[in-house]
Amino acid sequence: MIHVEGLTKYYDTFCAVDHIDLDVKGGEIVGLLGPNGAGKTTTLRMLTGYFQPTSGDIKVKTHSIYENPLAIKQLIGYLPESAPLYKSMIVYDYLDHIARIRGLAGEDKQKRIAELADMCAMRGIMHKTIDTLSKGLKQRVGLAHAMMSDPEILILDEPTSGLDPNQIVEIREIIRKIGREKTVILSTHILSEAEATCDRIVIINKGRIIADGSTQELTAGKGGDRQIQIGLMGVTADEAAARLKEVPGIVEVVPMDCDEADTIRLNMVCRSEGDVRPDLYATVKATDWVLVELGREAKNLETIFRELTREN
């Protein structure tokens, strides 16, 4: 659906996007993740044709941005960050204007506006001036704007930034609903959001793609270290650590703080292949220690994100 090759953008001498290659299949929801200033917005702006790339090529279906930018603009619906709409217009007039520009007229236009009003739950605000709307409502009007032509591709730049938790859930639900049929690319720096809404996550840092895959692939990848926490009674931390280190598969044992008296907690890093918990249990059973806690946690997206995008 979308093919990006060697995409690069310089602002004067500053390189915002550095040779990005990306292939997006039809029907995917792709999350573009990265710290602020990583080049997410610049990448999206080049995809939508707002910026000209310094070099590299973008192909949407068979159209290249250099040869047929208008055809691409027909295929893409775009919502920039914080939905910069014409503030002085009434919601209905605004959608009407966009519908006309998108080539809808008469009956079709009325029908489409009504559909969008239902889909984005804006029936009650159609007569209001955009200026008077709250951020969440503006965002919905922006979404309606982006979906006006029923585009095959939807590009959303930080669709939930600045919204309250309820509004975030609402907008996410709308996005997921759309994502069943359409290709969606959204940027965000909220990790839980990417995890919750996206099929595939692309992490960008300093203009480069540093990770690309599904949430599972990303969390399992990178060595796939898993962490196991264990809570014990009737033993000192050093003694337990020395003994547990001998269990095959355990790489490292680190004592952790514990609030409860007479209890120790240890954090263990183990290799991802196989489950070491049965061995751990057997080891503990052979002693007279009391096992009060045994838990495992896969590395979450947040840890991976921090590891990948941390300075140095």
Added chain:
Amino acid sequence: MRQALLIFNREFKDYFISPIAYIVIAVFLIVTGWLFFSTFFIFDQADMRRFFNLLPFVFALVVPIITMRLFSEEINVGSYELLLTLPVTFRDIIIGKFLAAVAFAAAMLLPTLSYPIFISTIGDLDWGTTLGGYIGAILLAGAYAGIGLFASSLTRNQIIACIVAMVICVTLAIVDQMLFFFPQSIVDVITFISSNAHFSNIAKGILDSRDLLYFVSVAFLGLYATHLSMEEK
């Protein structure tokens, strides 16, 4: 072209949403009405010539106020991004916005049609000359609107856009009255670039193709420069 008309439609309506439009129209009518009629009876001539003579200078102050928001506001608010990602070309956008500004200037001139109607009741008014004057006035507004649109495309600050356009337009309007500052060799050139010199022919009732060509050229240059400025961004 359909897209340009849609943009024109939105921009033109947008003028009348804010009170600025009405203030500009009111100030324009008061200033020109007062300057024109305060000496009208002294000259004792039933024509519109001295009204039209006011326009190169008054429009140089008013048209930049009309055009200043056309691009600057969109760039500032960010709606420029949405506009450019819609399936419209730069040309559609420029023509739409330009026509909206010219149409607004025409709407501003509309109430002044009462002057010739009033004058024709008390004297013998030449309607041909008057009609020619109005056509020229629209062309003059077009030339200034081209300049104003270009100034607006340069900056996100409306005030800067307005002042830049005013400086250029006022210069074109008054430069032919400062000819004694210039060396003899370039006096002809200076006279040629002056909007006032070209418009005074029109005010007299002479519709010369050279004058018309001048206004069309200035407008075109302004719009072309706007196109370049948009590409640059």
